[in-house]
Amino acid sequence: MSRFNLYLLLITTVIAILSSTSKSIRFELESGNTKCIAEDIKSNSMTVGKYSIVNPHDGQPLPDSYKLTVRVTSSYGNNYHHSELVESGQFAFTASEAGDYMACFWAADHKPAVTLNIDFDWKTGVAAKDWTNVAKKGSVDVFYYEGNEAVEFKASLGLGLVDRSEEILLLRFLWKTEADTDSSTCHLLFHNTTLLSDVMELELKKMYDTVISVQEEMNYLREREEEMQDLNTSTNVKMAWLSFLSIVVCLSVAGLQVWHLKTFFQKKKLI
Template sequence: MFIILVLLVSLHRVNGMRFDIKTGATKCITEDIQPISLSVGKYSIVNPDEDYPLPDSHRVTIRITSPFGNNCHYAERKDNGSFAFTAREDGDYMACFWVAKHNPPATLTVEFDWRSGLAAMDWPNVAKKGQLETMELDLKKLFDTAIIIHDEMYVLREREESMQTLIRSTSAKMATFSFFSLIVCLAVAAMQLWHLKTFFEKKKLI
C-alpha cells in the first residue's frame, strides 16, 4: 500500500521552477521519464520591466535529449515556447538551456514547467471535449492512474531483474578473481620457500 501511495505521488509530480542563467552559460535539468509516457512543458523569460519589450539579446536556445542522445525538442533563440513529446526510451531526459554571450554580461530569469506521465494530461480540456460528468472524469483518472502504476511496476520489475543479473554476474567474477588470487598467493609463497631452502642449502646452513 505504501509503495502504491509513493507511486501515486510521483505520478502527479509537477516540475515547475524558476532559475537564473547568465549570458554565455548553459543550464541543464533532468527528468526521469518512463517509456510511452507523455511529456509536456513550457518556458519563458521573465521580463523585469513589463513597460518595455525584451531586447533581442534576451533569448534562449533549448534542446531536450533522450537518455540515448536523441533530440526530442529543439528551439533556437526564443523568449518563450512550449514542447510535447512521447518518451520512447526509459531513463533521464535532459533539457539544456543556452544563452549567447552578450556584452555587457546579463542574467536572465527563466520560468520552466515540465510535466510527465499523468501530470501531463489536460484533464479540464478532456472533460470539456468529451462532455464527461464529474464521476466519469474521476473514473477515467483512476483508470489512467492504474494503467500508469501497472507500467511503472513492470518497469521497476525489469530494473530489479537487471540488477539481480548484474549482482550475480559480479559475484561470479569476484569468486573467480578470489580463486585465482589465492592460487597466485600460494604459488608465490611456494616459490619463496623454495628460494629460501635453496639459499640455506648453498650456505650449508641446513
C-alpha cells in the same frame, strides 16, 4: 444539510480538483552559463515541456540579450528537441527508450552579464495527457433574484479542460449585492443535470488513468529492481572469482618464493 448545500459542496470539490495547476520550476541562469535538468522517463511514455524567459519589465518587449538555446537529449545521446536563441518554446515526444532525459539551457553570452529567470514546466505520463478532447460539454442555467423579478442568463466560461470559445460549464454564484456575498442567498436551478455527471465522469477517467500510470510505474520499478538484483548477483559472482584468483596468485607467488629461497640456501650450503 439541505440539497442545495450538498450540491454546492460537491461542485466546489470538483472544481477545486479540476482547477489544480501543474507544478513548474523557476530558476536563474546567468548569460554564458549552462544549466541542465534531468527526468527519469520510462519507454513509451508521453512527455511535454514548456519553457519561457520571464520578462523583468511587464508590458515591454524582452531585450535582445534575453535568448536561450535549449536541447533535450536521452541518456543514449539521442536528440529530441533543439532550439537556438529563442525566448520561449515547447517540446513533446514519446520516449522510445527508458532512462534519464536531460533538458539543458544555455544563455547566450553577453557583456555585461545578465541573469535570466526561466519558467520551466515538464510533465510526463498521465500528467502530460491532453484532457481537452476528453472533456464533455454541458451548460448550467443560473437564476438570481432582484425584488420579484427573476433574471435568467447563461455563463460561458471554461474549466481549463475545454475550449473557452465553446459554451460550456459555468458555475457562478451571484448575489444581489456585495453585502450578500457572506450569506448563502443564491439560487441555482440545474436545467442540465448531466453536467455534473459529465464532470464527475471526466474526473473518474483521470483517476483511472492515474491508477493505470501508478501500476505501470510499479511494474517498471519492479523490472528495474530485478535488473539491479541481477547486476548485484553478477557483480558478487565476479568479485568472488576475482578474490579466488587473487588468493591463488598470492599462494603461487609465496610458494615460488619459498622454492627460490630453499634452492638459494641449498646452493650456499646453508641448509
